[in-house]
Amino acid sequence: MDNTQANVQPIIEIDKLWTQFGQTVIHQDLDLSINAGEIVGLVGGSGSGKTTLVRQVLGLNRPTKGTVKVFGVDVSKADVDQMYSLQNRWGMLFQQGALFSALTVLDNVALPMRELRALPDSLIRDAALLKLQMAGIGPEHALKMPSDLSGGMIKRVALARALSLEPELLFLDEPTAGLDPASSAAFIELIRSLHKDMHLTVVMITHDLEPLLALSTKIAVLADKHVIAYDTPEKVMKVHHPFITSFFLTARNVEHDTCG
Numbered sequence: 001m002d003n004t005q006a007n008v009q010p011i012i013e014i015d016k017l018w019t020q021f022g023q024t025v026i027h028q029d030l031d032l033s034i035n036a037g038e039i040v041g042l043v044g045g046s047g048s049g050k051t052t053l054v055r056q057v058l059g060l061n062r063p064t065k066g067t068v069k070v071f072g073v074d075v076s077k078a079d080v081d082q083m084y085s086l087q088n089r090w091g092m093l094f095q096q097g098a099l100f101s102a103l104t105v106l107d108n109v110a111l112p113m114r115e116l117r118a119l120p121d122s123l124i125r126d127a128a129l130l131k132l133q134m135a136g137i138g139p140e141h142a143l144k145m146p147s148d149l150s151g152g153m154i155k156r157v158a159l160a161r162a163l164s165l166e167p168e169l170l171f172l173d174e175p176t177a178g179l180d181p182a183s184s185a186a187f188i189e190l191i192r193s194l195h196k197d198m199h200l201t202v203v204m205i206t207h208d209l210e211p212l213l214a215l216s217t218k219i220a221v222l223a224d225k226h227v228i229a230y231d232t233p234e235k236v237m238k239v240h241h242p243f244i245t246s247f248f249l250t251a252r253n254v255e256h257d258t259c260g
């Protein structure tokens with residue numbers, strides 16, 4: 001191991017994880033270690049357990065067996081103070097944006113700060129406006145309600161909210177789902193620049209090849225109840241497994257088409 005590798009700390013360490021709902025085993029001896037600065041694309045068939053895995057990392061679901069450590073803390077054994085500290089260090093963009101429909105754009109973004117930070121409201125307001133600006137939403141939209149926004153704008157506001165506590169770790173669940181191609185491309189660029197500027201580590205669940213190939217430094221493939229491949233997109237695409245072959249078929253076709 002060279003010095004560069006020795007200095008890289010895993011932010012997420014999943015070790016021999018088992019998940020069982022009733023008689024159904026979802027994860028079996030699943031290992032995954034994610035280093036700081038990576039953008040990890042998490043892919044797998046429908047029902048393979050991607051969302052459940054992310055929920056376990058966030059402490060929302062408890063594993064049947066095995067450990068999940070985030071920033072060195074075993075999430076299922078974390079006490080209230082440790083959980084509070086973890087919640088200050090991560091942000092989550094849910095699939096549907098999941099904004100509170102009764103709150104304005106500004107109040108949606110301010111909410112995590114009001115819940116988890118003891119700050120004067122004027123400061124919270126300014127910080128929320130700044131996060132909105134970073135996500136490409138101008139102050140003229142701050143007092144709108146979520147129902148007044150387009151799908152692309154909802155995603156941006158939800159991203160601003162996920163970034164409101166200036167997290168080191170960002171989770172994205174299907175970030176481009178439901179967006180038209182132009183909004184999707186713009187959202188991918190936004191995530192790319194935020195990752196660079198905020199030194200984020202990103203874990204992204206996606207079925208879309210575009211964000212997956214445009215953003216991922218590594219791809220983790222969930223199949224057969226565990227991670228069957230975890231490497232750079234180029235290397236993962238070469239792994240022989242029925243799921244990987246069918247998943248990347250479109251990407252390969254695009255590649256061949258481009259190559260003439």
Ligand SMILES: Nc1ncnc2c1ncn2[C@@H]1O[C@H](COP(=O)(O)OP(=O)(O)OP(=O)(O)O)[C@@H](O)[C@H]1O
Pocket residue numbers: 021026044045046047048049050051052053
């Ligand atoms: N709380 C629960 N109780 C029982 N079964 C559950 C629970 N949560 C998830 N499951 C089951 O676990 C399996 C994995 O679900 P999960 O949502 O993690 O898959 P996924 O890979 O994210 O799927 P998709 O790509 O369709 O969103 C599914 O069969 C789901 O029905």
